Amino acid sequence: xxxxxxxxxxxxxxxxxxxxxxxxxxxxxxxxxxxxxxxxxxxxxxxxxxxxxxxxxxxxxxxxxxxxxxxxxxxxxxxxxxxxxxxxxxxxxxxxxxxxxxxxxxxxxxxxxxxxxxxxxxxxxxxxxxxxxxxxxxxxxxxxxxxxxxxxxxxxxxxxxxxxxxxxxxxxxxxxxxxxxxx
Amino acid sequence: xxxxxxxxxxxxxxxxxxxxxxxxxxxxxxxxxxxxxxxxxxxxxxxxxxxxxxxxxxxxxxxxxxxxxxxxxxxxxxxxxxxxxxxxxxxxxxxxxxxxxxxxxxxxxxxxxxxxxxxxxxxxxxxxxxxxxxxxxxxxxxxxxxxxxxxxxxxxxxx
Numbered sequence: 001x002x003x004x005x006x007x008x009x010x011x012x013x014x015x016x017x018x019x020x021x022x023x024x025x026x027x028x029x030x031x032x033x034x035x036x037x038x039x040x041x042x043x044x045x046x047x048x049x050x051x052x053x054x055x056x057x058x059x060x061x062x063x064x065x066x067x068x069x070x071x072x073x074x075x076x077x078x079x080x081x082x083x084x085x086x087x088x089x090x091x092x093x094x095x096x097x098x099x100x101x102x103x104x105x106x107x108x109x110x111x112x113x114x115x116x117x118x119x120x121x122x123x124x125x126x127x128x129x130x131x132x133x134x135x136x137x138x139x140x141x142x143x144x145x146x147x148x149x150x151x152x153x154x155x156x157x158x159x160x161x162x163x164x165x166x167x168x169x170x171x172x173x174x175x176x177x178x179x180x181x182x183x
Numbered sequence: 184x185x186x187x188x189x190x191x192x193x194x195x196x197x198x199x200x201x202x203x204x205x206x207x208x209x210x211x212x213x214x215x216x217x218x219x220x221x222x223x224x225x226x227x228x229x230x231x232x233x234x235x236x237x238x239x240x241x242x243x244x245x246x247x248x249x250x251x252x253x254x255x256x257x258x259x260x261x262x263x264x265x266x267x268x269x270x271x272x273x274x275x276x277x278x279x280x281x282x283x284x285x286x287x288x289x290x291x292x293x294x295x296x297x298x299x300x301x302x303x304x305x306x307x308x309x310x311x312x313x314x315x316x317x318x319x320x321x322x323x324x325x326x327x328x329x330x331x332x333x334x335x336x337x338x339x340x341x342x
Contacts, residue, residue, distance in 0.1 A: 029336045035217065036224020036332065044225040047254070054229075054250045057242055065239050069232070151221065152214040159210055 002180040005089040017087040024087055031080035038073030039147050041066045049140030051131030058127040059136075063120070092157065094164045096176045101153040108146045115139040186278065193274035202272035209272055216265040220332065222258035226251040227297075227328055230305055234321035236314060244317070248305035259294070282337035289334060293327035 008014055017024055047053045048062050085092050092098045119135045126132050132140075162168060164178035173179065193199055202208045229251045232238030239247060270277055277283040304312065304320045 025337070025340045029333060032217070032220075032336050033329070033332050035221045037228065039221040040223075040225030040228055042225075043222055044229055044251075044254075053254060054239075054247065056246065057239055057250075061239055061241065065232075065237075069228070069237075147221075148218055151217050155214045155217055156210060161206070 002090075002093065002177065005093045008086065008089040014086050014089065017083065024084075027080050027083050027087075031077065031084060034073050034076045034080070035151065038070055038077050039151065041070050041073070042147060043144060045070075046140035046144045049132050049136045050144075051129075051137070055130035059132060060123050060127050063123075090181075091163065094176045094178060094181050095157050096162050096172065097153045097156040097159075099175065101150055101157070104146050104150045104153065108143065108150065111139055111142050111146060115143075187275075190274035190278035193271040196271055198268070199271035199274065202268060209269065212265050212268045216262060216269065219258040219261035219265065222254055223262060223328075224332075226255035226258060227324065231321040231325050234305065234317045236318065243309060245306045245309075248302070255297075277338065280338055280341055282334045282341055286331055286334035286338065289327055289330035293324070293331050296327055297324060 017027075044053065045062050045066055048055075048057065048059060054062060085098075115136065119133070119139060126136070131137070160166070162172050162176060164173075164176055164181040168176070168178060194203075202212065229238065230244065230248045233240070233242070233244045233247050301320055301324050304317055309317075
């Protein structure tokens with residue numbers, strides 16, 4: 001994986017993106033502002049599941065009306081996120097915040113899958129309930145916490161506190177895979 | 184009257200000095216600023232998508248606006264508090280930053296618009312208002328908030 005990142009970093013596209021004056025900041029801005037659409041609407045849905053907002057709106061309606069926007073936002077997040085990684089592959093791969101973020105993204109995916117495959121199939125039973133069943137509330141709360149930590153980790157990737165080119169404690173060296181780090 | 188002395192005073196303040204010299208304070212405050220950004224985005228979109236006719240169509244905009252209101256105000260207060268903390272740590276840079284000036288002007292416009300015209304239209308009786316007029320209010324609101332966010336992000340890119 002480390003050598004793949006090194007290969008990626010040497011591709012002309014990666015270098016161009018990394019060194020571009022406007023495109024990289026533009027991609028980053030789109031990535032950050034799309035948070036409003038994707039995480040913003042996801043959070044409103046989660047808060048509905050927790051019964052703290054839009055209590056008179058059926059859950060199925062919130063899901064069906066928000067989902068297209070959330071999917072669109074997610075696609076933009078992933079495309080811009082991949083481009084940001086593509087611009088700086090080696091450093092990102094060896095960044096512990098990036099690694100935690102990727103793991104949390106997988107966790108968020110599992111949480112969403114469990115909600116849709118296990119809990120949402122019975123939404124008719126509690127669609128109009130101001131407060132949803134425990135399972136749905138747990139899924140909503142987990143989603144809020146996971147996305148919040150994803151945002152914080154995403155922001156922290158920019159800081160070099162735990163970068164491999166500095167002296168680091170053995171735990172960080174291991175977590176960031178600094179042994180395989182070159183340059 | 185120049186605001187430069189005010190910026191210098193902020194930068195020299197104990198809070199500004201503490202945030203600037205701490206290795207992690209700025210990063211933590213920025214993260215809080217981003218979390219509130221997501222929340223305010225959701226609260227604004229719930230109402231504006233409804234006004235545009237794309238959102239929760241079967242529910243009155245007034246009801247959704249009332250539901251979203253505490254989240255809008257709450258996240259706005261967190262944004263202002265964390266934003267002020269970020270500002271005092273680098274006030275002089277902000278003073279000379281064009282994106283920062285654009286952000287402050289659009290923020291003022293967005294807040295004034297949201298709590299006056301936008302609020303009145305969202306709370307109004309829908310049968311007595313043309314859809315096109317409501318859509319226009321939503322577009323103006325989304326544009327103003329977008330300007331706040333985009334210029335805010337750009338502060339970090341300019342010198």
